[in-house]
Amino acid sequence: MNALEVLQREADLLAMSAIGQPPHKGVPACPGLNLGETVRHVGSGYRIALGWMTLGREPQPGEWQEYPEEGQDPLDFMRTGAEAVLAELTAHDEHEPCATWWPVQETYGFWRRRLAHETTLHRMDVQGAAGMEVGVVTDEVAIDGVDEVLALWLGHKLDVLGVRGSRDSLVAVQVEDHLWLTRCGPQGASAWQVVDPEDAHRADAQVTADPMTMYRWLWGRLPDRLVEVVGDHDAIAQLWALLRLATK
CATH class of the missing domain: 1.20.120 (Four Helix Bundle (Hemerythrin (Met), subunit A))
Structure with a gap:
């Protein structure tokens, strides 16, 4: 890109x-x-x-x-x-x-x-x-945007703000064959990209979507019904809430 x-x-x-x-x-x-x-x-x-x-x-x-x-x-x-x-x-x-x-x-x-x-x-x-159709970006740009919001905003900005989660949770974020694990809790938040899809089984929950949808969802621009969620919905809700604080 x-x-x-x-x-x-x-x-x-x-x-x-x-x-x-x-x-x-x-x-x-x-x-x-x-x-x-x-x-x-x-x-x-x-x-x-x-x-x-x-x-x-x-x-x-x-x-x-x-x-x-x-x-x-x-x-x-x-x-x-x-x-x-x-x-x-x-x-x-x-x-x-x-x-x-x-x-x-x-x-x-x-x-x-x-x-x-x-x-x-x-x-x-x-x-x-403006009431226009929202133009798409390439998958490459969207996937890079997913990585940025997780690594930079969730993994760094929350710590700068001194914001913590209320409970330990591990949520997997999957976009095609790209997979990230996010950890949130009283000790802080972090996110990292993993290679082995089996790592997703360690998570309490998983969110899956196509690149453009995930890009917009992580930035709070799309509702939950447009992404596929499985597992602990409270863990996903905490991830969502912390992202809103990080990116406001």
Whole structure:
């Protein structure tokens, strides 16, 4: 997967999907979120990421532009943010060291991947709010997105937030021939990809879906009825609840 190409394509799709749409239109999968706020949020996110890259550390409030300037169209705010961050990422090799908020990957490649998925997710939100058919991504992109949300958000962000589960549970997440195990509980959360399908038998429960469905379900954009679940439903509910805290 060329994350830079995905980012460019998804930013263009998001912008095209938002053109001419009333900003107050709600995002069906995210009650309380509307189209205009989604577009602004993406533009702000590009500028936060750019701050990490150029400052070499986490940008502090006031060091990045969170909202459009007076009179600036939110869509233009999003587009100029995309142009700036794409220019910065293109100027650096993906393996070049760069400040990030994930110690496992402190390179420009982190931001290529992170912003590619952030933009893809919100492009789908905008299309849903606009009443459009939500465009699919390739299986490769979706499977990488599954890995990212499990490893980065469940496995890392929850620990940063100091959030813990209430009970020990092991849930398998299967997408075609790709399998992850997630462990949640009072000691923290973790996720890792495994090779042997027999490892799924160790789990208290299992969730199975095609790549695009699992990608969207893990991000809270699809209901449980669209994925196949077996085993301990409470374990799956805990995984779901912790993901919502990690990714909010």
